[in-house]
Each structure stands twice: as structure tokens, then as C-alpha cells.
Amino acid sequence: MGIDEFNVTPKEPEMTRYLSTLALALAAAFLTPQVRAEKVIVYREGQLVNPHDVAAVLGHNTRSIRLLDDAPAAPTPTKYVAAAAVALAKTSARPAAPAAAAHDEVPADASALSLPVRFAFDSTEILPAARTQLDALADGIKLLAPNSIITVEGHTDAVGTEAYNLELSRGRARAVRDYLVQRHGIDAARLKTVGYGESRPVEDADPYAAVNRRVQFRGS
Template identity: 75%
Template sequence: MIRYLSTLALALTAALVPPLAKAEKVVMYREGQLVNPQDVAEVLGKTRSIRLLDDEPAPPAKFIAAAAVALAKTSARVPVSAPVAPGGSNADAAALSLPVRFAFDSVDILPAARAQLDALAEGIKLLGPRSIVTVEGHTDAVGSDAYNLELSRGRARAVRDYLVQHHGIDAARLRTVGYGEGRPVEDADPNAAVNRRVQFRGA
């Protein structure tokens, strides 16, 4: 009976805790590389299904606690796939990444980043008027976790504000989130410049 209960607890924990995220395909542009608005619309225009958690009865509290402990142990860092060159097939790409340049230790967007953001805005305008785009801020691992998290959030908001103010995109269509250093590019040094990026995905 004890063996049965422990097996059941493990099975429920596995069901409640999502597996470590599989590295996703991300189209990654390099600094100065021309962004194709059609590619932007293709990647961000995909619809993703949403499963409502309220559709199922809640599990017992002790299993929720066990699941929370397991999740804390397994979800420290989520990998992002190695860079995928733009211009190829974007059929299974989940996001698009730009190396948006900011002033050092700041949320001020540098002029060098504007051409890519302008082309990105043209791609967003090709989407339906009710489409939602999530702007994700990411940093490298230099600095504390808390500092990098706040910096990534501020930079995501700065990009949103640029798209709204310079391109007239409705702010309600742009969600922002910061991940700090928590989602480095797979196989990259955590301190590498490639991790300092802004990603965009459809919602």
C-alpha cells in the first residue's frame, strides 16, 4: 500500500509539474541585420492554444506542495535554442529575437537599434488588429539576479513604448515581461552578449 501511494504521489507530481522546457526554435537576428516584416508577421502571427486550468478539479493540497518543491528544483533556467538564421523556414519558430542596443546600464534605446525596431513594427502592423505580441526582455548574467530582472523588465517596456510612440501600435496589443538572466541562449556563456536580447512572440 505504501509503495502504491508513493508511486501515485510521483505520478501526480509529474502530471502537475511541467517537464523542463524543451529548447524552442527562435529566429535570431544579429545587430545591423535587415529584419523582414513578412518574417515578423509569419512568426508572430501564429495562434497558440490556451488550456484553462479551471477545467479540472483541484488536486489535494499535499500533492500541490510536493509539485511546488519539485518545480523549484527543476525550473531554475529555461534554455533557448541556438540561433536560427532568419530568412529560412519559420514554420516552427516560436519567437523572434533582436539584439536591441541600449545605453550602458540603462533602458535608453540607442539609435543603432532603431532600424530593426522600425522593420519589426512594420511586421506587427501586418498582423490582425486584435493580435497580441509579447515583448520579452533578457539579460546576460553579469550583475545580480534581482538587478537583471528589473533591467530586463524596464528594457521590454522601453521597446513597447518605442513601438507605440514612433509607430502608433496600440499599447493594449503589446504585453511586456522580463526574464533577467533566467533564459540564456542554449550553449552560450551566461555572460555572452547573445543573451542580451529582446524577443517577440505572438499570443
């Protein structure tokens, strides 16, 4: 038996393919942008919203984002975080006991906040139960620089068709914008709206869960 029969080195074509595959994998690793999951502060229904927390979160995000009204955007991995008084609700149909949100509980790297804005069924009409939180949100926006831009995002659960939910989420985002403009005098040019429909459910939540029916806000 010759010694060459014990040689385990890949043959030339196999080695070439191996090196090519390795090179492509390394290139992909270096060239693919690293997408970081963002942190979203999630308020339960009935919780008090601290305007200073709002200003801290919406004023913190300095990333460049698309500001086209109702423009679709690429999906972004999202991490929903909770604190003692800023927590993810199991459902938005059962009011929680009010609790004051201390701004030292808000993560420093949070980039958006979410409110369980209640609307009339199958409608863009904002129900009175949502107004207290929206009013506090407006007070927080007023603490920001006058030229700051806020994006209002509408989200739905998965009940209904994708097309219907997309349109509903856009309408609800616009309804929140109009509320902030008409009731609180915030310049409409500062409020951009976008609807995501059912495409961005809360992490680990049932797509049909009520918690997915929400409105999120982020600053630029």
C-alpha cells in the same frame, strides 16, 4: 540443498515495494506534461528584418499565455535556430554585414523572434543602432490582425545581481514597447511586457555573453 534455496523471486515486502515504485514511475510518465522546446529566430545586429517574417512568426503562435504586464512565467525550454540570414550572433558588440532575410528560411514552427536591441550602458535608453530592426518589427506587427497581442520580453546577461538584472530587463522591455507605441502608433494595449533578467540565457551561451542581452517577441 532444497530447491527453495534456488528461488530468486523477490520476497513479498520487496515485491510490494518494487511494484509500488514501478506504478509511481508509470504514473509520473503519463501524468507529467510533455514540455516541447520552442524555436526562436535570432537576428544578429545589423541584419535586415523582413516584416513578413515577423508577421509569420508572431502570427503563428496561438498558444494561451499569461498576459500580465511584467508578470513572471515558468521557464520554457528554448531552441535557438539559425538560417542563412537569421543566425545566432557570437556577440552583439560587433556589427554584422547586413543581409536580407528571406521568409522561406524561417522555420514553420518558430514561435518567437529575438533582436539584439542595443541600449545605453546600464540604461533603458534605446540606441540609434537598434532602430532599423525595431522599425521593421513594427511594420510586421502592423500586418497582423488589429486585435493580436504581442509580448515583449526583456533579457540580460549575468553581470550584476539577479534582482538588478530583473528590474533592468523589465525596464528595457517597457522602453521597447514605448518606442513601438510612440514612433509607430501601435496600440499600447496590444503590447504586453515581461522581464526575465538573467534567468533565460541563450542555449549553450556563456551566461555573461553579450548575446544574452536581447529582446524577444512572441504572439498570442
